[in-house]
Amino acid sequence: MTAALMDTVSRCVTLSWLTGPIFDKELRVSSRRKRNYLLRFVYVAALTLFVAVAWFQAVSIYSPGSMTFTVSRMGEAGKSITGTIVWFQFIAAQLIAAVMLSTAISDEIYHRTLGMLMTTPINSFQIVIGKLFSKLLQLILLLALSLPLLATVRVFGGVPWNYVISGICVTMTASVFAGSLSLFFSIYRKRSSEVVSLTVLVCIILYAAVPVFTGLLSSSYKFLAIGDALIIHINPFMVMFYGTDQLLNPSSAPPAVHWVVHCLIMLGFSTLWLVLASLCVRRVALRQAAGQAGIFATRKERRLARSKVPTANGAEDELAPPRPVKGPPIVWKEMRSPLVKGRLKNVLTLIFAIVALSAAYGACVYYRCLDEKAVQTAFVIAFFFMLLLRIATVSSTSVTSEKEARTWPILLTVPLDEKRIAFEKIVASCLVAWPFWLLLAAHIIVFALAGFIHPLAIIPLGLVVVSSALLVSAVGVCFSCCLRRTTTASALSIAVLFFFTVPICPLLPTFLVSPFFLAGVIMTTVGQGQVAATNVRGMLDVYGFGIEGLLASMVVFLVIIGFYLLLAFAAFAIAWANVRSRIF
DSSP: OHHHHHHHHHHHHHTHHHHTHHHHHHHHHHTTOHHHHHHHHHHHHHHHHHHHHHHHHHSOSSSOOOHHHHHHTHHHHHHHHHHHHHHHHHHHHHHHHHHHTTTTTHHHHHTTOHHHHTTSSOOHHHHHHHHHHHHHHHHHHHHHTTHHHHHHHGGGSOOOHHHHHHHHHHHHHHHHHHHHHHHHHTTTOSSHHHHHHHHHHHHHIIIIIHHHHHHHHHHHOGGGGGHHHHHHHTOHHHHHHHHHHHHHOTTSOOOSOOHHHHHHHHHHHHHHHHHHHHHHHHHHHHHHHTTOOOTTSOHHHHHHHHHOOBOTTSOBOOOOOOOOOOSSHHHHHHHTSOSSSSHHHHHHHHHHHHHHHHHHHHHHHHTTOTTSHHHHHHHHHHHHHHHHHHHHHHHTTTTHHHHHTTOHHHHTTSSOOHHHHHHHHHHHHHHHTHHHHHHHHHHHHHHHHTTSSOGGGHHHHHHHHHHHHHHHHHHHHHHHHHOSOHHHHHHHHHHHHHHHHSOSSTTSGGGTTOHHHHHHHHHHHTOSTTOOTTHHHHHHOTTOOOGGGHHHHHHHHHHHHHHHHHHHHHHHHHHHHTTTSSOO
């Protein structure tokens, strides 16, 4: 009796009734993986870089000044460093959570261990919570690395504990929500790249598209303004922005945003996703335990499996002859993979894309802002970002997915050398993203014909898009050839993509060579068709050399394009050299 009571109390204290043995198993496995230690090293290195940039931005050690002035700047330096740390871990934690949980359930389904788990006393909710908590514990360790630095920076003064605590809480709840989304999508997607892409897409819609759309509606219909407060409280980026603004400008009026309410709302939404995920996991696990067709099998594969009727002698009917290969074999094989598997999912994706584009263009037509430079620049950069994100996710899994499926050794036995295999993987990763190429090209051409974009902007934009796409694809294939796990390759590829292309910090050297920055400068300079011929020089004058520096501007622009291609060739060489390494 006493032993049973003590066992019940210990289970309640340790939360084993909620997580089950899955949590302990994941912790034991995670503690033995080298990539977790590498992740911590990279996280600390990137955090140190951002803190150093924020420090030099707040207090310039090269500018002459008295010691009194330097001391007086310590409070501002403390605010800047604290804001940088909080924002860095806020963005990084969500990306890491999405990547870590992108294969949480798909690995169990692919290795056919999920059905066996359902034969044990472990229920589906314990499987989901155990997977989530084990990855969140690794995330908490990363966030804990910045706590000593935050406590030290507060010595400079001006940084309240309320901002630090609220930043950590908002970061954790946003990470839980992103992780819950990623875990749910991992039930129906085998590749981590697809899961991460879907998670990022849903977050962009919730955090960017929905606030913009509701803001446009509330400006026309005043009765919808009540929903603005709800939109703010479910958007962690807005909560962080208002909190940081209150930190840097204490004299400003306090916003009507309560971070505690926001955290509770985000936890509620995360709970709903986890409950839905547990129901789906139970259904998938029971189907796998019953020996039915796998959830990753396409409808055509299931139809072919049902059509295999045994004959009188026990043999199966002969299947249809294989399709002939046209063109480069690896490119042909990669192009056979659809953007979204399943006919119904393709139709729903197409309907969603048409509705989203119609709403975006319709809102711009309604407010008569399609001819503005900022609007055209926003459309081009948005399509450009989706293109590079798709290429990064596909290229980073092009080789590791075959290694995990044990088909990579078979590919290496064909009469293709390493150089051709790596090259065709890079080209195929770019061509697979053909819908985004078509979308970007159609927008530029249509609005160039309409007179909203100068035709001379097409050539420099094309050079930037093609060269940066080749670079992102080559880097992704390089990571995929050098690593064994799809999750690790996807995480590194997406991290490099965001670090190199998105100008997170203006003082970072990568900001000046960011393809988004170049595309923005080109579009801002020639965003309208009514640009005079003399402004062609301004289009190429990217870095402010003046009209007399036209030749220098062209040289700088071509040097950056050459820098992209040189890095792409270096990544291609590394991938080529590692094609036959780490095969198993």
